[in-house]
Amino acid sequence: MTAMTAITTLTSSPPAPTIEPRVSPSRLSDYKQCPQLFKFRFIERLPEPSTVYQARGTAAHLALENLYQLPAHDRSPEQLYELFRQAWSELRMEEYPDLFSSTEDERAWGLESMELLANYFTLEDPRSIDPMFCEYDMLEELEGVSVRGILDRIDEDENGDLIITDYKTGKAPPERYALPAFFALKIYALLIRKRLGKTPKEVRLLYLNGPTMYRLEIHDKQLDAMDKQVRALWDAIAKALSRDDFRPRPGRLCDWCSFQDVCPAFVDDSAGEGVAAR
Known part of the structure; x- marks a missing residue:
């Protein structure tokens, strides 16, 4: 009688990547727009062609x-x-x-x-104009995540109020679609409040292609909400990282994305060839 021993080989999936809890407003904006875009840029750091x-x-x-x-x-x-x-x-x-x-x-x-x-x-x-700072580099801790931002310019007006200005060389969006463009500037205002202990009065977007200036008044309740949103976004990123789950979010901006040839939303791996999935 021959004894037979079954041998099972256990394989483990590779550990989930880890990243330092430090992020920029631009990368947070990427995650809001498309988690897969965030992964390409922030985690995998895939190169993008210069334009x-x-x-x-x-x-x-x-x-x-x-x-x-x-x-x-x-x-x-x-x-x-x-x-x-x-x-x-x-x-x-x-x-x-x-x-x-x-x-x-x-x-x-x-x-x-x-x-x-x-x-x-x-x-x-x-x-x-007599700026307080130009190209002001900041790194501030927001309860578990460090946020780094470089502000184009900060001014102090005649009343001592702070104004943050951001230059844009691209084309200005229509006014009814302009509010999302202030996402990064509201984070900058949050960082300024934390560093200087003073809430900026206003943030401005200066679009040279137009030309157009959009302005947004800032108040503490607004920045408190942004503080919560930043931490919620980072929590979502940490959860996605632990699961390696960065699903693409196809939309109009995909037309300008340089990662279409490797994005799951555009490439059907099971077919072995590129297939538009939208």
């Missing part, structure tokens, strides 16, 4: 930051144009070496960028 719009935004922000390093009477359109050229010279070879296929394309992009920068002076007069 002419991203390059314009980076160079314009640097130029505007440097504009406010000049004496007030020197903050002219011509100075801003020159600062943009300098910023692009610094960024071009290191961050965007292969962005343009020809000198003509790069020149056309530069001229269009100058037109957008000219619009800035129709929104506000930089000679009359």
Whole structure:
């Protein structure tokens, strides 16, 4: 009689990834928009192709930051144009070496960028502004999660009230759809309240492509609600991380997403080929 012994091999699934409890307003916005997008960017850190719009935004922000390093009477359109050229010279070879296929394309992009920068002076007069901070880097703890934000500019008005301004080189949304665009700015206001012990009076979105300025008054009840929302979002992220469950949320913004070729909402793995799932 032969004894037979059954041997069972146990396999365990790989441990769920862990991440440091530190996040930016942009990544929180990604999770709200689409958990899968958050995973691609924040956890897997997949590369994304550089775009002419991203390059314009980076160079314009640097130029505007440097504009406010000049004496007030020197903050002219011509100075801003020159600062943009300098910023692009610094960024071009290191961050965007292969962005343009020809000198003509790069020149056309530069001229269009100058037109957008000219619009800035129709929104506000930089000679009359004395910023408290430009490109203000903050990292604050919000009960279990650290939030890092870089504010374009913070001003103090004649009454001592704080105003947060964010520059945008993209096109302004219609006013009825503008409120979601303030999501990150309300988090910035929350961080400012925690760091400086003072609630900002107002946040502003300056869209150079328009040009358009949207303004939103800020109050403590609003920031208290945002504090709860940030922590709730982080709790949701932590739960999704423990389950490795970052489901895509298809919508209109998918048309501008650079991850379509790897997103489960667009790729049917069982078929072995890319299939639109929307």
